[in-house]
Amino acid sequence: MKTTNINFIGNRNIALIFSGVLSLISIISLATQGLHMGIDFTGGTLIEVGYQQPADLNVLRQKLDTEGFEDATVQNFGTAKDVLIRLKLQEGVSSADLSTKVLDVINKDVTEPASLRRVEFVGPQVGDDLAEDGFLALLYSSLAILAYIAWRFEWKFSLGAIIATFHDVIVTLGLFSILGLEFDLTVLAAVLALIGYSLNDTIVVYDRIREGFREFRDKSTEEIMNISVNVTLSRTIMTSLTVLLVLVSLFFLGGETIHNFSLVLLFGVFFGTYSSIFIASPAALMLGISPADLMIPVKDNSDIAHLP
Amino acid sequence: MQNHFSLWKNIGIILMFLISIIYSLPNLYGDDPSVQISHVVNKLTQAQASDIEATIKTTGAPIKAFEFKDGKVLARLTNDDDQMKVADLLRDKMGNDYTVALNLAPTTPAWLQSIGAQAMYLGLDLRGGVHFLLEVDMDAAVKQAEERYNDDLRLALRDAKIHYQAVTKDNGFIKITLKSADEKTELLALLSKDFRGLTVTEPEADEQIWLKMSDVDVREIKKNAVAQNMTTLRNRVNELGVAEPVIQQQGENRIMVQLPGVQDTSRAKEILGTTATLEYRLVDTEHDVQQAVSGHAPIGSRLYYEKNGNPILLDKRIIITGDQIVDSSSSSDDDGRPSVSISLNGIGASKMGKLTQVSIGKPMAVVFIEYKNETRIVNGEKVRHKEKVEKVISVATIQGVFSKRFQTTGLDSPQEARNLSLLLRAGALAAPVDIVEERTVGPSLGQDNIDKGMLSFIVGFALVVLFMAGYYKLFGLIANAALAFNVVIVVAILSMLQATLTLPGIAGIILTVGMSVDANVLIFERVKEELRNGNSPQASIFSGYDKAFGTILDSHFTNLVVAVVLFAFGTGSVKGFAVTLIIGILSSMFTAITGTRMIINWIYGDKRVEKLSI
Numbered sequence: 061m062k063t064t065n066i067n068f069i070g071n072r073n074i075a076l077i078f079s080g081v082l083s084l085i086s087i088i089s090l091a092t093q094g095l096h097m098g099i100d101f102t103g104g105t106l107i108e109v110g111y112q113q114p115a116d117l118n119v120l121r122q123k124l125d126t127e128g129f130e131d132a133t134v135q136n137f138g139t140a141k142d143v144l145i146r147l148k149l150q151e152g153v154s155s156a157d158l159s160t161k162v163l164d165v166i167n168k169d170v171t172e173p174a175s176l177r178r179v180e181f182v183g184p185q186v187g188d189d190l191a192e193d194g195f196l197a198l199l200y201s202s203l204a205i206l207a208y209i210a211w212r213f214e215w216k217f218s219l220g221a222i223i224a225t226f227h228d229v230i231v232t233l234g235l236f237s238i239l240g241l242e243f244d245l246t247v248l249a250a251v252l253a254l255i256g257y258s259l260n261d262t263i264v265v266y267d268r269i270r271e272g273f274r275e276f277r278d279k280s281t282e283e284i285m286n287i288s289v290n291v292t293l294s295r296t297i298m299t300s301l302t303v304l305l306v307l308v309s310l311f312f313l314g315g316e317t318i319h320n321f322s323l324v325l326l327f328g329v330f331f332g333t334y335s336s337i338f339i340a341s342p343a344a345l346m347l348g349i350s351p352a353d354l355m356i357p358v359k360d361n362s363d364i365a366h367l368p
Numbered sequence: 369m370q371n372h373f374s375l376w377k378n379i380g381i382i383l384m385f386l387i388s389i390i391y392s393l394p395n396l397y398g399d400d401p402s403v404q405i406s407h408v409v410n411k412l413t414q415a416q417a418s419d420i421e422a423t424i425k426t427t428g429a430p431i432k433a434f435e436f437k438d439g440k441v442l443a444r445l446t447n448d449d450d451q452m453k454v455a456d457l458l459r460d461k462m463g464n465d466y467t468v469a470l471n472l473a474p475t476t477p478a479w480l481q482s483i484g485a486q487a488m489y490l491g492l493d494l495r496g497g498v499h500f501l502l503e504v505d506m507d508a509a510v511k512q513a514e515e516r517y518n519d520d521l522r523l524a525l526r527d528a529k530i531h532y533q534a535v536t537k538d539n540g541f542i543k544i545t546l547k548s549a550d551e552k553t554e555l556l557a558l559l560s561k562d563f564r565g566l567t568v569t570e571p572e573a574d575e576q577i578w579l580k581m582s583d584v585d586v587r588e589i590k591k592n593a594v595a596q597n598m599t600t601l602r603n604r605v606n607e608l609g610v611a612e613p614v615i616q617q618q619g620e621n622r623i624m625v626q627l628p629g630v631q632d633t634s635r636a637k638e639i640l641g642t643t644a645t646l647e648y649r650l651v652d653t654e655h656d657v658q659q660a661v662s663g664h665a666p667i668g669s670r671l672y673y674e675k676n677g678n679p680i681l682l683d684k685r686i687i688i689t690g691d692q693i694v695d696s697s698s699s700s701d702d703d704g705r706p707s708v709s710i711s712l713n714g715i716g717a718s719k720m721g722k723l724t725q726v727s728i729g730k731p732m733a734v735v736f737i738e739y740k741n742e743t744r745i746v747n748g749e750k751v752r753h754k755e756k757v758e759k760v761i762s763v764a765t766i767q768g769v770f771s772k773r774f775q776t777t778g779l780d781s782p783q784e785a786r787n788l789s790l791l792l793r794a795g796a797l798a799a800p801v802d803i804v805e806e807r808t809v810g811p812s813l814g815q816d817n818i819d820k821g822m823l824s825f826i827v828g829f830a831l832v833v834l835f836m837a838g839y840y841k842l843f844g845l846i847a848n849a850a851l852a853f854n855v856v857i858v859v860a861i862l863s864m865l866q867a868t869l870t871l872p873g874i875a876g877i878i879l880t881v882g883m884s885v886d887a888n889v890l891i892f893e894r895v896k897e898e899l900r901n902g903n904s905p906q907a908s909i910f911s912g913y914d915k916a917f918g919t920i921l922d923s924h925f926t927n928l929v930v931a932v933v934l935f936a937f938g939t940g941s942v943k944g945f946a947v948t949l950i951i952g953i954l955s956s957m958f959t960a961i962t963g964t965r966m967i968i969n970w971i972y973g974d975k976r977v978e979k980l981s982i
Contacts, residue, residue, distance in 0.1 A: 110812065159808070160637075177813040183804035186501060190939070197937035201930045208929060212922055246872050249934060249942040253879065253949065256930030260883075260923040264890065267919040295893040299886040302835060306828035306882035310875055313824035315817060317493075318875050325879070 086234020098244030220344030258332030411439020501805035509799030645690030692716030721771030821874035842981035870944030880952025887960035
């Protein structure tokens, strides 16, 4: 791949409008529809059972209905032979016994009993705690990164990186909200991993801009940014492709349990790549970054290096 | 001389590679379905072991290996069905005092075991099993302690012959009202001698003393409640027969219990979740039960109901409680009815001895107390409700003086007697516990997860390898070698640390495969750039690595920060993801920078090079 010379920074408005619209749609969806929270955060019970033959969901629903589990949702999970039953927190029933009772109900009067594949029960307090821990993880990782980039680079870069990363997270969450996909603990882990990845990408570009600031004293900030984005372009795309390759493999072969996990990352890596090319640099530019912000420490370093 | 590693550096890298290979080897060997037999207290003898071997042989199941070590027996079998058959038979034959546990024994060769190499520790989502999170009810623990103080105070006052009017609980205070204020000094002396845990307040009323548990005391009580619960749970889990249980405190008031391989979750829940204790009380025969039923219970007595619904009045004072029981076993009494034999500790025995001496011929009742937990939704709010179920399970006339050992009858079935004795033997829980989280994974799903994880790993790895080789040619192949090296190191470190591998953990490894080539991409793109700028191949390699290094450090570090935060806040399978991510990021920096450089130096270093295959 030859070094490209695309005027990313000059045409930044196109990308900014595109991202602005996407973010707006995401935020509106998040505000009106919200996220479909999994039982990890809401509390409740989830039971996965397996059959040798494709299961008749209507029969199962009826059985659960007549036995007093009206609010149970029954759906296939991955294949027609796997069934997922979700229950909200129940009134008056000892929550820990619930799974046993449900299994008894659906196995009553059947020739082929369902085999229990998975039970997850999360109490309300634990759900709240997990949600709180998740939120704190997001907060602390953002703060730690903000501090690290501010220390290694400059606060405008730091803020720019956070803006680009938040863009990725919001758009990814927006997708989950629009599609009504379930948001659980593993998805949250994927969102955090996505933050790490998106930053990684952005920092490579910033690193190059910093280098450009030192190298080309006669060029404008805009020009230097454009050169930096262009020379790192092939790397940005190559790395994204290798990560996308493994994610595609995970998405299609990894099974239902980590389907949403890989979806977040697939989507997030795509947008992380996009944002580090189109958003991160304009963001820093609009925050008023200039070579002067990084000059002084550079001079100091070179002076020291040249001392006998 | 550019692009040359010293001999020591080469040897160091290769040595690290070899060590990693050795320590990741155990993962290639499978497991044997096996049965593990041990005695609850003692070690098994050689004779017992031979008996067990003979018993297993009667089932006709072929024994792959029979190991007798450290007083424990491990019988390796050839398939799961045999394992179940043998375990069922042994449980039947061996009785209560032996633990028969199903186990998957690794087939790691002895030479690997001898250097401490073990296979990775698989999480429950991969091997199947149950995970419980139990919450200890701290309020109940404190309340119980208050209750105990209340009883002990009355007893101490009586023993010290201090005349009191009342000892009452009120708003977290224990209020003592003396008959006259004259005895206050004596009381204070008694308190400072025997009840240091209580803070004394002297209100305006002269004859009163208010007591409150000190903060230190309350903290101590809470700490002990969790500690005692953990011990009790450990005992109960042992009774269940689980090969490698994990019981850990989590946070201030939660206990995590993981039972790999356990399938019968309802029994596990029954045993772990219920708090059961016994109380022995004298029956109040002097007052009318019917009056109590209509709402006028006499002072000093409380109304209870028997299992058949009959009301019964019992003395408010407890003779002994469950925590004074040291052992119990189920059997049948002379008439063949199910019964539980109970042994008491010193304090319990002396209390029981004193009481029975003066109470021969009087009826004594056994109250069985169970705490059941319910979560109810009231007005849209989730409210946890704890129901205390008390029932009188037996009323028997005290036939003679006894203290340390005695029998309780009046149980419905031998099964109930067994369960009760198990609960009693394992010790009553100091405070009620709630199951607040459960995650069960069946064995078929566990194997499924492993298979799917492996498949997506292999395919993902292959795709990346092909892509890198196609795009970067020889340099790509070198990066692929480093990638393979990276996976070996990750597996070796996971095996050495015995960190838990979960399905998201496998996803983490797969993700690091995709991400770890990033460092190489950065380097190779830099080398290409240097070449384009007209530098010589040797100089391009040198400055490519040199210039990319800072970028790699910065970009990987942010990734690492996120992974560490994830590790700190994550639980269970998410933690597993964070662990593999952290290890993967660190080792990929090593392999991608140092590993590839070594090979490139071998190929291109110290010679005239016209062109790089990149």
